[in-house]
Amino acid sequence: MPGQTELHDFPSGNSAFLDSERLSPLNGDSRIFIAVDPGTAARVAGGVWRVEITAARVRSGRFDAWIERDARDPANAFADQSFFVGSDFDPVMTLGTPATSRRGISVANYDHVTVAPSSSSSRGRTRDGRDKPEVAAPGTGIVSSASLGGRPDGLGGVRPVRTEMSGTSMAAPHVSGIVALLLQLDPTLSAAQLRKALLASANPPDGVVPFDAAWGYGRVDAVEAARLLG
Known part of the structure; x- marks a missing residue:
């Protein structure tokens, strides 16, 4: 009950x-x-x-x-x-928290080799109709720093310094890095301004106009985002 x-x-x-x-x-x-x-x-x-x-x-x-x-x-x-x-x-509206937050930027994972959204990347919109995810970034087969890299693994070996992983956890740092670069160019930018810059500079694949449940508004473009602030 x-x-x-x-x-x-x-x-x-x-x-x-x-x-x-x-x-x-x-x-x-x-x-x-x-x-x-x-x-x-x-x-x-x-x-x-x-x-x-x-x-x-x-x-x-x-x-x-x-x-x-x-x-x-x-x-x-x-x-x-x-x-x-x-x-x-249902293959759409699969986003969960925190990707559905109102003030956060949700990032989809796409394969930068095949230029296709990952099947494991959640799809929008939100259940109350908001456009999420906002943008997509490379998140498939990304080589990055490994936790505890270089330290003993307890089995007689050493943990790798670099590791390859896939997922939105690998896509989101691309966007975080672009935001950091934009703040270097203009430290006075607000969260709302940064979001607008990312969306306005996104590069949508063919057919993504203006919004797609898998791609959002398109692939992030650091160069174009910086140009918008020039």
């Missing part, structure tokens, strides 16, 4: 925590949160989990659902991640 909290135990030993709000203080919408954990079992059972929602009263509207990142085993290379199946999956 709306506004209630419940803990449910499954025969497998797994358990589920359910919490709901009739009117969330954040946006006035109804909210349901479900967390599944191993409980007394070694791990959460694999297979298809079905969530049924029964509306006590319907006038208009829709419901949206997202699966947050699982606590995964790095050795599985994301093989143990949860996902929606069949018609339950």
